[in-house]
Amino acid sequence: MSRTGAMDRVRRCVDHAMILTSLLLLAWSAPVEDVVRGTAGAGRLIAAAAVVGAAATAVLLLARRRPLVQYVPVAAAVVLAGVRFGRDGQLSPGLTWLTLTVAAIILVRQFLGARANEGLVRDLTRQRAQLVRQAFRDPLTELGNRKLFMDHARDALADADDTMTAVILFDLDGFKEVNDTYGHTVGDELLRTAADRLTANVRTNDTVSRLGGDEFVVLLPRLVDDQIADTVANRILRDLAQPLTVGEAVLSIRASAGIAITRGSDVLVDEVLREADLALYQAKGEGKGVARRFDPAQFAAVEARRREEADLRRALDDGEFEVHYQPIVDLAGEHTVGVEALVRWNHPERGLVPPIAFLDMAESLGLLPRLGGWVLEEACRQAAAWQEQQPGFELNVNLSASQLSNPALVDEVRGVLERTGLPPSLLVLELTESVALVDLVESARVLGALKTLGVRIALDDFGTGFSSLSHLGTLPVDVVKIDKSFVQAMQETTGASVAEAVLQIARTFGLAPVAEGVEDAGQASRLRELECAQAQGYHFARPMPAGQLTELLTRQAALSA
Numbered sequence: 001m002s003r004t005g006a007m008d009r010v011r012r013c014v015d016h017a018m019i020l021t022s023l024l025l026l027a028w029s030a031p032v033e034d035v036v037r038g039t040a041g042a043g044r045l046i047a048a049a050a051v052v053g054a055a056a057t058a059v060l061l062l063a064r065r066r067p068l069v070q071y072v073p074v075a076a077a078v079v080l081a082g083v084r085f086g087r088d089g090q091l092s093p094g095l096t097w098l099t100l101t102v103a104a105i106i107l108v109r110q111f112l113g114a115r116a117n118e119g120l121v122r123d124l125t126r127q128r129a130q131l132v133r134q135a136f137r138d139p140l141t142e143l144g145n146r147k148l149f150m151d152h153a154r155d156a157l158a159d160a161d162d163t164m165t166a167v168i169l170f171d172l173d174g175f176k177e178v179n180d181t182y183g184h185t186v187g188d189e190l191l192r193t194a195a196d197r198l199t200a201n202v203r204t205n206d207t208v209s210r211l212g213g214d215e216f217v218v219l220l221p222r223l224v225d226d227q228i229a230d231t232v233a234n235r236i237l238r239d240l241a242q243p244l245t246v247g248e249a250v251l252s253i254r255a256s257a258g259i260a261i262t263r264g265s266d267v268l269v270d271e272v273l274r275e276a277d278l279a280l281y282q283a284k285g286e287g288k289g290v291a292r293r294f295d296p297a298q299f300a301a302v303e304a305r306r307r308e309e310a311d312l313r314r315a316l317d318d319g320e321f322e323v324h325y326q327p328i329v330d331l332a333g334e335h336t337v338g339v340e341a342l343v344r345w346n347h348p349e350r351g352l353v354p355p356i357a358f359l360d361m362a363e364s365l366g367l368l369p370r371l372g373g374w375v376l377e378e379a380c381r382q383a384a385a386w387q388e389q390q391p392g393f394e395l396n397v398n399l400s401a402s403q404l405s406n407p408a409l410v411d412e413v414r415g416v417l418e419r420t421g422l423p424p425s426l427l428v429l430e431l432t433e434s435v436a437l438v439d440l441v442e443s444a445r446v447l448g449a450l451k452t453l454g455v456r457i458a459l460d461d462f463g464t465g466f467s468s469l470s471h472l473g474t475l476p477v478d479v480v481k482i483d484k485s486f487v488q489a490m491q492e493t494t495g496a497s498v499a500e501a502v503l504q505i506a507r508t509f510g511l512a513p514v515a516e517g518v519e520d521a522g523q524a525s526r527l528r529e530l531e532c533a534q535a536q537g538y539h540f541a542r543p544m545p546a547g548q549l550t551e552l553l554t555r556q557a558a559l560s561a
Helices: 003-027 030-037 042-065 067-088 093-136 146-158 175-182 184-200 227-240 269-285 296-318 359-364 368-386 409-420 440-451 469-474 484-488 493-508 521-529 546-560
Strands: 164-172 207-212 215-223 243-246 249-252 255-263 291-293 321-330 335-347 351-353 394-398 427-432 456-462 479-482 512-515
Touching: 093 146, 146 164, 146 207, 146 215, 146 269, 164 184, 164 227, 164 269, 175 184, 175 249, 184 207, 184 215, 184 227, 184 243, 184 249, 215 227, 227 255, 227 291, 255 269, 269 291, 269 296, 296 335, 296 359, 321 368, 321 546, 335 368, 335 546, 359 368, 368 394, 368 409, 368 546, 409 427, 409 440, 440 456, 479 484, 479 493, 484 493, 484 521, 493 512
Parallel strands: 255 291, 335 394, 394 427, 427 456, 456 479, 479 512
Antiparallel strands: 164 215, 164 255, 207 215, 243 249, 321 335, 335 351
């Protein structure tokens, strides 16, 4: 039994004795004195004992719920003894001894209570210190945690005066792979070793904390030379990279570091930490294992990128996109036989934004499947309406890499055709060589499944994707679109030769060629000489909204009537 448990038991026994003695003192009378002197019968003795025992039991039961109840009989006994002494001028010997016994027990109880209070104070102090430690310390590495770092950083900035304060953020490279390969026990040992090496490379007044996971931070206050931060960061990276043996595994703790330095006290901790995080992001982007300082220009670029990303998500939800259509003409008569659907962002502040300004971002954010699906349905619905003006009018729609890899693509295209009523043979799905060649076998499978719907497939920017003739035989392609770089180079002898060679390849494989980027009459004339049937470009028309294209078709129909 512990010392505290033994003291509690002794204290309970003293409490019981104090209650029993107090009740005896209250019950003391002439009949009880006769029982004590032996002049009364046993029955009276038993009756007195029963009364006192019952009262003691009742008091003890009440005291469990209300501890102060146990002091009621004590107080009453002391008061009664005083009243009897004042009335009779003296107390009988038995009553005197009982009174002295109650007083002695009260003194003992007071002593035990004082000792218990001292022990309680010690326990509370110990628990409070432990809670404080837990609130500011990382239990695994014994370093400070984020709260400790933030407190120390605020104090350092407030006391910076005209000196500099540096924050260095460290992130262990490949830590997840260590956990996955060797287990969390090895990972924890690696974290503890990293903490020791970080602490060994800083001053006593510097702060090292673990922010969580495999991320650590070092606070360097009151610097007079900003190069000290770079020196400390690189020294820590070198020390971390030293081999570490954990069990049978020999590991190397590679890390990246981001440094943020500020002068004076007019800055918030969160801002400095954010700058260090951006610098860390740059370090990881440059191949990891290096330390990089915060670059304000990069920060501005990242902030602009984040705003653009948020703006792009909002635009998709708010329906700010619209489809423009660039005519595809028959070179023999230069009349429009089809269109290529091109998405535009009608930004409320920037105006009409071309796809080159946002498509890559939409792809990186995973928005292109949704955006591309909307363009496909909107364009097919419009093309179905144009069939009334010009039956057989074709529609070309681009497919992105993320759309091509979407398992539900075939079902989505089928659903769009059913909902819009556009004949499948009038829909041409375009994809670039670079997209198709990422996974040639899978691309051929998906494109083959699309062709079972009745649609046609076009290979865009043909000749720029380092494709071989075997790829044309593998992919189920119907149309090749000759890249504008070849068309615009036709004024040169070699350029004309390349365009002619591409056209010859298309004829060899039975593919329909379409020339892109035709900008003047000379290029159009040369393409006719090379017997290219169709073309598109600014020479014929720029991309336009659906309403303008409807007017163009109406004018062409009137001229041909």
